[in-house]
Amino acid sequence: MNEMDVQNVEDGLLAPVYQKFPIEIFKGKDFTVWDKSGKEYLDFMGGYGVAIVGHCNPSVVKAINEQASRLMICHSSMYNEARAIFLRKILDVVPSQMGRVYMSNSGAEAVECALKVAKKYTGRKNIVAMTGSYHGKTFGALSATWNPKYRSSFEPLLPGFSFVPYADSSELEKSVTEETGAVIIEPIQGESGVLMPPEGYLREVRRICDDKGALLIFDEIQSGLGRSGRFWASEHSGVIPDIMCIAKGIAGGVPMGVTVARDDIMASFKLGDHTSTNGGNPLACAAATATLDFIVEKDLVNNAAKMGKLLSSGFSDMGKEHRIIRDSRGQGLMLALELRFEVKPLLMDALKKGLLLLYSGRNILRFLPPLTIGLAQVTRCLEILEEVISAEEKARFN
Numbered sequence: 001m002n003e004m005d006v007q008n009v010e011d012g013l014l015a016p017v018y019q020k021f022p023i024e025i026f027k028g029k030d031f032t033v034w035d036k037s038g039k040e041y042l043d044f045m046g047g048y049g050v051a052i053v054g055h056c057n058p059s060v061v062k063a064i065n066e067q068a069s070r071l072m073i074c075h076s077s078m079y080n081e082a083r084a085i086f087l088r089k090i091l092d093v094v095p096s097q098m099g100r101v102y103m104s105n106s107g108a109e110a111v112e113c114a115l116k117v118a119k120k121y122t123g124r125k126n127i128v129a130m131t132g133s134y135h136g137k138t139f140g141a142l143s144a145t146w147n148p149k150y151r152s153s154f155e156p157l158l159p160g161f162s163f164v165p166y167a168d169s170s171e172l173e174k175s176v177t178e179e180t181g182a183v184i185i186e187p188i189q190g191e192s193g194v195l196m197p198p199e200g201y202l203r204e205v206r207r208i209c210d211d212k213g214a215l216l217i218f219d220e221i222q223s224g225l226g227r228s229g230r231f232w233a234s235e236h237s238g239v240i241p242d243i244m245c246i247a248k249g250i251a252g253g254v255p256m257g258v259t260v261a262r263d264d265i266m267a268s269f270k271l272g273d274h275t276s277t278n279g280g281n282p283l284a285c286a287a288a289t290a291t292l293d294f295i296v297e298k299d300l301v302n303n304a305a306k307m308g309k310l311l312s313s314g315f316s317d318m319g320k321e322h323r324i325i326r327d328s329r330g331q332g333l334m335l336a337l338e339l340r341f342e343v344k345p346l347l348m349d350a351l352k353k354g355l356l357l358l359y360s361g362r363n364i365l366r367f368l369p370p371l372t373i374g375l376a377q378v379t380r381c382l383e384i385l386e387e388v389i390s391a392e393e394k395a396r397f398n
């Protein structure tokens with residue numbers, strides 16, 4: 001199929017729910033992707049934050065090949081070594097209070113499990129979420145997702161969900177009651193433009209949950225696995241949740257969702273309460289074990305912290321030079337550059353120059369590159385940004 005055919009086929013046959021970039025990606029290696037003509041792109045979108053260990057990471061590919069030639073499918077009603085190895089591995093890297101794991105196939109499913117087990121354990125009906133939150137688009141996850149644009153066509157959503165203003169602990173204190181089963185929060189809000197929790201806020205959220213006997217769910221789907229410069233974004237605040245949701249790059253690009261919780265919480269699920277045919281399949285488990293090993297062995301968490309500092313100081317410098325930049329923020333390699341105008345033309349210019357970026361809303365550029373990037377990639381990204389921002393500024397003000 002030629003390039004136009006692929007675009008026509010997708011545009012004509014795929015459900016029309018994705019904002020498309022006008023490129024067809026053919027192959028990837030580490031932080032680079034190529035289209036069919038051989039044009040190269042530096043991938044700072046990182047597969048929407050999935051390519052944590054880079055595209056086609058050789059250790060992950062090897063693990064997938066080995067597992068694929070042995071066994072890909074083994075329902076969790078039977079035992080399997082790849083699954084057992086992954087269970088030990090994931091519990092090694094989450095806070096020691098976590099004791100049991102549920103495996104699914106996406107971030108939204110990881111959230112579904114968290115919401116259900118919180119209701120089951122507490123026997124309470126209500127869930128409190130934050131304004132600006134994003135937890136996915138299945139009905140449960142969507143009920144905890146704030147943006148009316150995603151919700152309005154599908155109402156009524158699940159009963160018992162309410163939203164409190166993000167970063168306002170006194171409002172949270174009023175909203176969490178003896179009827180609240182859980183508070184769900186992203187330790188760094190991603191979709192809404194990389195919003196950082198103010199100092200002390202997550203500790204206040206923890207205290208309020210404890211006072212009212214509600215569970216605390218951290219959605220680390222975007223912020224976890226080293227992205228923020230710590231293994232879990234929650235570590236920046238020192239707060240330990242009761243339940244954690246993990247997905248995106250956990251299996252190096254193979255779809256997987258993981259929910260971990262305190263043993264007593266997850267043990268409140270009884271036989272058949274929550275299952276998934278493909279959840280915990282050996283292929284995803286083997287890929288996830290290789291991914292976690294790679295993150296630890298290559299110290300990607302520290303690399304994310306270091307490269308993130310370089311990138312964000314480049315953004316701050318640009319902010320001083322260019323009045324179209326309103327703000328830059330984030331931690332590690334979860335960063336945002338907020339402009340005073342729509343970012344779409346800028347995104348397209350960057351694309352032409354070989355830099356693939358992501359947006360948040362209309363006026364925010366989001367950066368979720370692989371955690372494997374080095375100085376050369378940070379420098380190139382800043383160079384291209386400088387070029388496209390200067391050009392945009394000239395076009396607007398000269």
Ligand SMILES: Cc1ncc(COP(=O)(O)O)c(C=O)c1O
Pocket residue numbers: 106107108109111134135136137186190191219220221222223247248
């Ligand atoms: C914080 C957060 N939660 C949940 C999700 C949903 O994950 P998925 O798209 O895999 O269902 C996402 C996806 O971007 C996310 O960023």
